[in-house]
Amino acid sequence: MSETAHTLSDRIDTATAPARVRDYIDLLKPRVMSLVVFTGWIGVLIAPVHIHPLKMLVAVIAIALGSGAAGAINMWYERDLDALMARTRNRPLPAGRVAPDDALGFGLLLSIFSVLLMAVSTNMVAAALLAAAILFYVFIYTIWLKRRTPHNIVIGGAAGAFPPVIGWAAATGDVSAVAIALFLLVFLWTPPHFWALALYRREDYLRAGVPMLPVVAGPRETKRQMVIYTLLLLPVAMVPTLMGSVGWVYGTIALALCLGFIAHAIAVWRTADDETAFGPARRMFRYSLIYLAALFAALPVDLAVGRIAG
Numbered sequence: 001m002s003e004t005a006h007t008l009s010d011r012i013d014t015a016t017a018p019a020r021v022r023d024y025i026d027l028l029k030p031r032v033m034s035l036v037v038f039t040g041w042i043g044v045l046i047a048p049v050h051i052h053p054l055k056m057l058v059a060v061i062a063i064a065l066g067s068g069a070a071g072a073i074n075m076w077y078e079r080d081l082d083a084l085m086a087r088t089r090n091r092p093l094p095a096g097r098v099a100p101d102d103a104l105g106f107g108l109l110l111s112i113f114s115v116l117l118m119a120v121s122t123n124m125v126a127a128a129l130l131a132a133a134i135l136f137y138v139f140i141y142t143i144w145l146k147r148r149t150p151h152n153i154v155i156g157g158a159a160g161a162f163p164p165v166i167g168w169a170a171a172t173g174d175v176s177a178v179a180i181a182l183f184l185l186v187f188l189w190t191p192p193h194f195w196a197l198a199l200y201r202r203e204d205y206l207r208a209g210v211p212m213l214p215v216v217a218g219p220r221e222t223k224r225q226m227v228i229y230t231l232l233l234l235p236v237a238m239v240p241t242l243m244g245s246v247g248w249v250y251g252t253i254a255l256a257l258c259l260g261f262i263a264h265a266i267a268v269w270r271t272a273d274d275e276t277a278f279g280p281a282r283r284m285f286r287y288s289l290i291y292l293a294a295l296f297a298a299l300p301v302d303l304a305v306g307r308i309a310g
């Protein structure tokens, strides 16, 4: 056994139990999962059918486990890249706290379990969509596109757009126009969300040789595209109101949130000096998280207001 492998296995053997649990939780990317789960839950909640609260809970748990499983497999595959980047080098795999085979086994078992759980607790459409999301994130984004093309986020982002559709399907057994509008919303949100971070983490991606847009096309082109995506988000965010699925409470909140996102993108774009652009880019990244959470929260709020008023 090599010196490094020795050190690695010693560290794994001597890891304390609570620390190991923490590491396995970290493999699930819990903070990203929280927003994934939230959008999935809103998908269940706003579907126009009654669903038993317990069934809703199990469906949301299945989405959480599926998202976490995909995250664990992603971390297994990317352990070489993660070791090269400051943001990720202390993750359980590059830091040697979890063995690669264990992480892969954990991710695979959890993937299968989450899809089976969805199938037995709701329906086959939701289970198939959950399986598709996991496969898309692992094979299309992580393995195929991420290391090859700056379009990785634009195409791969579709994986993260599945949860509201999965939630809707868990409640209704099918996919409707509203569910597709929510898919499009997350799909168009993902590039500005990620590129804001990639702008101030450009050195990381450069060092790891990952062809993210700020590395390949440069900050100016990235910022231009971020403005375009935030502009495109405005009409798409209005679709649920224009279709009559929700009213103007959502519509007004969505409009305000979209204008805020556009303003952030313009602030990032107008900062010529990339060093100082890190400030606006960081702010935009944080705003992107509030934006998506608030936009989705506004949907059931609108429906509740409508019920009270009507």
Ligand code: HEM
Binding pocket: 031, 032, 033, 034, 035, 036, 039, 087, 141, 153, 156, 157, 158, 159, 160, 161, 186, 190, 193, 194, 197, 289, 292
């Ligand atoms: C391909 C699509 C996506 C990419 C490449 C991406 C990339 C990233 C990256 C690199 C981070 C920083 C994570 C860290 O510091 O460890 C992040 C954070 C985050 N992302 Fe995304 N993201 C994507 C899609 C999504 C989706 C669909 C959601 C939820 C709907 C989401 C929610 C979050 C949240 C909540 C955080 C903050 C995590 C924290 O506080 O550390 N992301 N994203």
Ligand SMILES: CC(C)=CCC/C(C)=C/CC/C(C)=C/COP(=O)(O)OP(=O)(O)O
Binding pocket: 029, 032, 036, 063, 066, 067, 068, 070, 071, 074, 078, 088, 130, 133, 134, 137, 146, 159, 160, 162, 163
């Ligand atoms: C329901 C279901 C299966 C959903 C799965 C979709 C999912 C987890 C989407 C989030 C996408 C995400 C965390 C990308 C991180 O990119 P990255 O892997 O490039 O980030 P990193 O550099 O932090 O590893």
